[in-house]
Amino acid sequence: MRLFPGSRISMLAMTIVLIVVSGDFASAQNDGSTSVPDSSIEFLQSNCVDCHDGPSGEGGFDVEGVSNDIDSLQNYLTWVRIFDRVEKGEMPPPEDAELERSELQSFLPTTKAALMRAARISRASDGRVQGRRLTNMQLQRTLQDLLMIDVPLARLMPAETRNSGFVHLADTQTMSHFQLESHLNVVDAALDEAFERATLPERPWSIDYEPKRIANKRPGRRNREPELREGLAVTWSAGLVFYGRISSTRVPESGTYRITVTASALKPPAVADNPPTDDNVSLPPGVWCSVRSGECVASSPLMNWIGAFRATESPKTIGYEAWIPEGHMIEIRPADATLARATVQGGQVGYGECEDQDVPGVAMHHLKMERIHPLSDNHGVRKRLFDDMTLRYDKNTKRSVPSIRGMNDAEVFEALAQQINRFSELAFRRPTSEEQIQPYVEFAETQWRESLALGEKPEEAYVAALRSGYRAVLCSPRFLYLCEFADDAGNLDQWSVASRLSYFLCGSMPDEELRSAAANGGLRTPKQLRQQTDRLLTTPRGHRFVEEFSAQWLDLVDIDFTEPDRRLFRDFDVVVQNAMLAETHQFLQHLFDNDLPIRNLIDADYTFLNERLARYYGIEQPDDITGHPLDDRVRMVSLNRDSQRGGLLSHGSILKVTANGNDTSPVLRGIWVCERILGQEISPPPNNVPAVEPDIRGATTIRELLAKHESDASCAACHKNFDPPGFALENFDAGGKWRDHYRQLKGKRYVRGPVVDSSYTMVDGTEFQSFDEFRRLLANNDDALAANLASQLLTYATGAKIQFADRPIVKSIVRQTEESDHRVRSILHAVVSSKTFLNK
Numbered sequence: 001m002r003l004f005p006g007s008r009i010s011m012l013a014m015t016i017v018l019i020v021v022s023g024d025f026a027s028a029q030n031d032g033s034t035s036v037p038d039s040s041i042e043f044l045q046s047n048c049v050d051c052h053d054g055p056s057g058e059g060g061f062d063v064e065g066v067s068n069d070i071d072s073l074q075n076y077l078t079w080v081r082i083f084d085r086v087e088k089g090e091m092p093p094p095e096d097a098e099l100e101r102s103e104l105q106s107f108l109p110t111t112k113a114a115l116m117r118a119a120r121i122s123r124a125s126d127g128r129v130q131g132r133r134l135t136n137m138q139l140q141r142t143l144q145d146l147l148m149i150d151v152p153l154a155r156l157m158p159a160e161t162r163n164s165g166f167v168h169l170a171d172t173q174t175m176s177h178f179q180l181e182s183h184l185n186v187v188d189a190a191l192d193e194a195f196e197r198a199t200l201p202e203r204p205w206s207i208d209y210e211p212k213r214i215a216n217k218r219p220g221r222r223n224r225e226p227e228l229r230e231g232l233a234v235t236w237s238a239g240l241v242f243y244g245r246i247s248s249t250r251v252p253e254s255g256t257y258r259i260t261v262t263a264s265a266l267k268p269p270a271v272a273d274n275p276p277t278d279d280n281v282s283l284p285p286g287v288w289c290s291v292r293s294g295e296c297v298a299s300s301p302l303m304n305w306i307g308a309f310r311a312t313e314s315p316k317t318i319g320y321e322a323w324i325p326e327g328h329m330i331e332i333r334p335a336d337a338t339l340a341r342a343t344v345q346g347g348q349v350g351y352g353e354c355e356d357q358d359v360p361g362v363a364m365h366h367l368k369m370e371r372i373h374p375l376s377d378n379h380g381v382r383k384r385l386f387d388d389m390t391l392r393y394d395k396n397t398k399r400s401v402p403s404i405r406g407m408n409d410a411e412v413f414e415a416l417a418q419q420i421n422r423f424s425e426l427a428f429r430r431p432t433s434e435e436q437i438q439p440y441v442e443f444a445e446t447q448w449r450e451s452l453a454l455g456e457k458p459e460e461a462y463v464a465a466l467r468s469g470y471r472a473v474l475c476s477p478r479f480l481y482l483c484e485f486a487d488d489a490g491n492l493d494q495w496s497v498a499s500r501l502s503y504f505l506c507g508s509m510p511d512e513e514l515r516s517a518a519a520n521g522g523l524r525t526p527k528q529l530r531q532q533t534d535r536l537l538t539t540p541r542g543h544r545f546v547e548e549f550s551a552q553w554l555d556l557v558d559i560d561f562t563e564p565d566r567r568l569f570r571d572f573d574v575v576v577q578n579a580m581l582a583e584t585h586q587f588l589q590h591l592f593d594n595d596l597p598i599r600n601l602i603d604a605d606y607t608f609l610n611e612r613l614a615r616y617y618g619i620e621q622p623d624d625i626t627g628h629p630l631d632d633r634v635r636m637v638s639l640n641r642d643s644q645r646g647g648l649l650s651h652g653s654i655l656k657v658t659a660n661g662n663d664t665s666p667v668l669r670g671i672w673v674c675e676r677i678l679g680q681e682i683s684p685p686p687n688n689v690p691a692v693e694p695d696i697r698g699a700t701t702i703r704e705l706l707a708k709h710e711s712d713a714s715c716a717a718c719h720k721n722f723d724p725p726g727f728a729l730e731n732f733d734a735g736g737k738w739r740d741h742y743r744q745l746k747g748k749r750y751v752r753g754p755v756v757d758s759s760y761t762m763v764d765g766t767e768f769q770s771f772d773e774f775r776r777l778l779a780n781n782d783d784a785l786a787a788n789l790a791s792q793l794l795t796y797a798t799g800a801k802i803q804f805a806d807r808p809i810v811k812s813i814v815r816q817t818e819e820s821d822h823r824v825r826s827i828l829h830a831v832v833s834s835k836t837f838l839n840k
Contacts, residue, residue: 607637
């Protein structure tokens with residue numbers, strides 16, 4: 001039931017409009033300015049018609065079907081592809097035709113000039129990208145920052161379409177009736193929470209749980225709760241789902257909670273090869289444990305990850321903050337897949353049943369749960385909604401209500417207009433005029449009259465009216481879309497630059513300092529943009545940049561998409577997976593924070609590990625860079641020169657998202673490296689080419705299968721680009737561990753199979769014999785790495801993929817950063833100062 005019911009905005013189509021999305025090229029009147037010269041057509045007919053004649057032409061390409069008119073997107077993209085293949089020397093194939101240098105000198109510049117001219121004409125009238133709406137996460141972040149609430153709202157929206165990994169791209173965003181309804185529901189949920197907190201007093205909630213309250217198991221009882229043992233609440237290592245749930249922690253309402261637990265390990269396994277460090281510090285034995293939340297019942301099996309810790313025999317205190325839905329409870333249990341596990345009968349655990357099997361466990365000494373509001377207390381929410389209006393406490397409703405006694409309708413409407421104007425400037429991310437906000441004020445005025453007619457008190461009617469006005473604002477395209485305004489030359493105004501920069505780095509609306517800079521023209525020079533970029537990245541909101549950018553760029557959002565087969569990957573567990581993500585996030589954060597050369601992305605003599613991930617990788621008890629043994633914190637670790645780890649391609653997170661959970665494919669991994677790391681677009685295979693299915697018996701290696709597949713020349717033309725990186729990664733299995741041999745199915749069990757061969761020849765003829773050699777070759781290609789990072793950042797920032805007309809900008813960024821070895825923070829600064837970023 002809604003706290004402040006109001007009339008549903010029936011004129012939804014009026015308040016949320018569909019904005020036509022355009023890409024690099026929009027249709028234009030063909031007056032010759034959007035045509036390639038006849039000489040380009042003649043070039044195709046002279047050099048390409050033998051292989052590409054008619055509908056059955058190779059690759060489905062028919063020269064006769066190519067028009068020199070590039071006034072449509074399809075024709076334009078066809079000519080871009082033709083240009084690229086010829087420029088790279090891929091077409092015509094060198095073995096089939098020898099081009100005269102004069103032919104290339106004529107075809108390439110004239111075709112390029114025509115393509116650039118057509119793009120300029122299109123952008124002059126339509127801009128590079130239009131109508132980009134907030135993504136689900138941007139919508140959530142914006143409503144949270146705007147209303148100062150912490151409700152997770154993205155889950156209420158439909159799933160988004162990803163294009164090249166990104167959900168930001170305008171040309172793949174849609175707006176259906178279902179999405180409009182979902183948006184309205186999100187707005188209602190956000191306003192309900194905000195007005196609830198603004199009108200109610202603070203309601204502190206915290207509970208201290210002693211072991212007797214944590215444990216719910218006594219002699220003679222069987223369940224899945226911890227048991228009370230020598231005054232401590234204990235959960236043992238066992239495979240039973242939901243074992244370790246603490247039913248007394250079931251929360252009364254959805255919210256953000258701070259969870260603080262003090263725990264120690266029971267019967268921890270000894271640490272192998274654990275010599276003390278120079279200052280006589282050694283790693284104590286421990287038990288890795290997970291902290292999760294959920295309903296913990298079979299009808300609702302999904303669990304939400306909160307964190308992990310390594311319990312030792314000495315008690316330690318750990319704290320977490322997490323959103324927990326109403327009715328969910330905490331589960332704390334040993335979660336290391338390498339631990340011995342107890343066997344239980346009947347789906348429940350009896351008192352002492354696990355301990356008798358001599359398995360490790362975790363003992364909880366104390367647990368505290370506290371409801372918190374990370375963004376603001378209730379006073380801050382009240383200030384955001386009502387500004388300086390005086391509120392009084394109503395004893396009857398037990399709420400704070402506006403003090404509007406004695407105000408006539410005109411005074412009420414003036415107050416509403418002032419508050420809606422202030423709110424709309426924040427929501428629209430720019431100053432608003434009286435004319436622009438008048439429709440929203442009228443919604444509020446109508447609600448005021450309707451509420452009074454229904455007999456509501458003036459104070460209640462005012463709150464309902466204000467909420468109605470805010471609701472209309474939040475359903476406006478000016479809020480839902482990133483409305484960007486530019487001058488005749490295409491230069492974005494200061495408010496648009498502020499929004500683009502804020503959503504790029506923080507995923508949300510500009511903060512007060514950025515709005516002030518926009519108002520004072522402080523976002524014009526590279527120095528000003530650099531200062532704001534560096535400032536934003538140091539704020540709590542800016543700390544999400546690396547995590548959210550990499551989630552899309554590197555497909556880390558898919559980390560849960562596959563689950564490694566437990567029979568094949570017995571030591572993989574949820575603790576390892578989350579440590580893998582942390583390794584990649586902290587690695588990238590380190591690159592940006594320290595402005596390191598781009599080659600470090602691929603070849604680094606360090607990484608970020610905790611004890612569990614180091615053990616999973618087979619790195620024997622490494623110390624962090626300060627010389628202390630690793631524990632449950634992910635810390636920087638120096639690697640030996642001959643280490644198999646170091647650089648993004650050796651991260652377990654990357655290796656997992658590029659595999660299917662059971663096996664690896666050089667094709668999939670190779671395409672991923674080409675597209676995500678090198679910026680090479682790989683075309684999908686022709687429809688008549690079957691996929692290569694691995695031999696699950698292991699009798700035939702993937703190299704042998706692909707060799708047969710690539711005997712077809714049309715297949716080999718593409719495979720020569722992505723097979724080398726794909727095979728270079730074959731020493732890493734689907735779980736991210738190093739392997740020297742494939743597995744082979746023998747009967748019903750897997751045994752050691754053929755030796756992994758990761759050698760290959762690059763498209764330029766360079767040979768490599770191992771992953772390490774490939775890694776060094778790739779790291780030395782730092783121009784390509786820099787161009788790709790710049791392209792990925794621009795795509796993420798602007799909501800449009802790099803197009804033909806953007807290529808000179810990318811090349812200029814590569815040139816700008818070349819003398820500094822393409823340092824990643826410098827690339828980021830060059831992106832923010834680029835014409836592509838600052839133009840519509």
